[in-house]
Amino acid sequence: MLSKILLVEDDQNFGDVLRSYLEMNDFDITLATDGEAGLEAYKKDDYDLCIFDVMMPKKDGFTLGKEIREIDPAVPIIFLTAKALKEDVIEGFKIGADDYITKPFNSEELLYRVQAVLKRSQKAINPREEMKEFDFGKFHFNYPLRILTYTNEGEKDKTKLSPKEAHLLRLFCIYKNEVLPRSKALTEIWEDDNYFTARSMDVFVTKLRKYIQRDTDLEIVNIHGNGFRLLDKTEVED
Numbered sequence: 001m002l003s004k005i006l007l008v009e010d011d012q013n014f015g016d017v018l019r020s021y022l023e024m025n026d027f028d029i030t031l032a033t034d035g036e037a038g039l040e041a042y043k044k045d046d047y048d049l050c051i052f053d054v055m056m057p058k059k060d061g062f063t064l065g066k067e068i069r070e071i072d073p074a075v076p077i078i079f080l081t082a083k084a085l086k087e088d089v090i091e092g093f094k095i096g097a098d099d100y101i102t103k104p105f106n107s108e109e110l111l112y113r114v115q116a117v118l119k120r121s122q123k124a125i126n127p128r129e130e131m132k133e134f135d136f137g138k139f140h141f142n143y144p145l146r147i148l149t150y151t152n153e154g155e156k157d158k159t160k161l162s163p164k165e166a167h168l169l170r171l172f173c174i175y176k177n178e179v180l181p182r183s184k185a186l187t188e189i190w191e192d193d194n195y196f197t198a199r200s201m202d203v204f205v206t207k208l209r210k211y212i213q214r215d216t217d218l219e220i221v222n223i224h225g226n227g228f229r230l231l232d233k234t235e236v237e238d
Helices: 012-024 035-044 061-071 086-095 107-123 163-174 182-190 195-212
Strands: 003-008 027-032 049-053 077-081 099-102 133-136 139-142 147-152 155-160 179-181 218-223 227-232
Touching: 003 012, 003 035, 012 027, 012 107, 027 035, 035 049, 035 061, 049 061, 049 107, 061 077, 061 086, 077 086, 077 107, 086 099, 099 107, 133 163, 139 163, 163 179, 163 182, 163 195, 163 227, 179 182, 182 195, 182 227, 195 218
Parallel strands: 003 027, 003 049, 049 077, 077 099
Antiparallel strands: 133 139, 139 147, 147 155, 179 227, 218 227
16 A cells, blocks of 8 residues: 655645655655645545645644644654754754755655655554554453453453454554544545445444443543544543
């Protein structure tokens, strides 16, 4: 699967050139031409990397980066800027930039930097991705066997989940206390992101809520416009 990149650049011609070059090098590129459009594009899809111009209309790149970081603290961000001031570079890294490129730059340089950032981020993938069993709250979940076990004061109760229920619960466990993007669940489990698959997913989320309601410290909450969050109230303040 091609790595998906959100490119936000207000210079349409320059943005088109960068998009074409990156697409030629096997990346899936979404181009937005201002910060507000970039934020809306991010909310609608799941990206492996973001590239933001700093100086943009409606919403500058730093503001966009801060808002994206509130949604997903882990997604890599590269800032592009014509300003080489030390203060701007520091500001970018304070936001959580993974790299910072000063214009003008060579397209090949951008490609190598993109590849390096993606390589680092892939190495830092949540180790829970490799896990087959999960403990959360008063539950133990065996994903290969699709068995959800509730244990409380000597009481033990097991529930056999359907394949889709198990797959979805696995994603919730991987993203526990973080936002699970709706698009990731839909494309990974239902292999499509449309109105009908979204409604189907809502049904399965409701089923999982019923399973975990026995532990009042656990909750699956809606994150408007983005996805869901399996919240363990004993671990985070919400």
